[in-house]
Amino acid sequence: MNQVNREGAFLEKILIKLGIDPTTNYMYLLALICLVMILDYLSGTISAYVNKKIVVKSRTGINGILKKIASLILLLFFIPLSYVVPGQIGIGLLYVLYMGYLLMELQSIFENYQKLGIQTKDFEDFIDSLKKLVYKKSSDKQENEEKHKNK
Incomplete structure (x- = not known):
């Protein structure tokens, strides 16, 4: 099995363990x-x-709406592109892109709430701990791959 197929199978297994159907749940995320x-x-x-x-300013609001529409068009563009990449890697990358964009939007909502005087520290701490968990699992995976290469 070549490297691309192994990585694709690995990403597919992760998505399935998370309860995500790698072929359709990207629409749910979108x-x-x-x-x-x-x-x-x-x-x-x-x-x-x-x-x-x-x-x-109404111009600022309209520009915000136009930026969000442009972002959605770009996110939609990556759906067919993800199927071009072999071995389910494209679908995995699509999920990473969508999750990153979702977290970015949530961060913007927290900033807006802070401007309203609402405390969001607990929510931000939760998201930070999720990020750390994801990075830790990613670094653990890389360490395991390094060990297998050295054997």
Whole structure:
């Protein structure tokens, strides 16, 4: 089995263990990203109206909407592209992209809540611990691969 097929099989096994069907659940993630984008826009608009230090401009709001639409078009573009990459690696990369974008949108919502005076430290700590867990598992996987190569 070549390296690409082994990596693809490994990513597919991870997705299945997480309860993700590697062929269809990316649409669920995309729908979740759309929902979070709407929440981000609404929380940003509310925080701009409530916080007197922020000047509310319709042009800024329209630019925000256009940026989100452009982002969605780009995220949709990567769906067929992910099937071109062999061995399910493309699907795994698509999930990584979508999860990263989802976390970025959540961070923006937390920033908007902070502008409203809402404490978000507990949520941010939770997300940071998730990131550490993912990075730890990733580094453990790399160490295991290094050991197998050296044998």
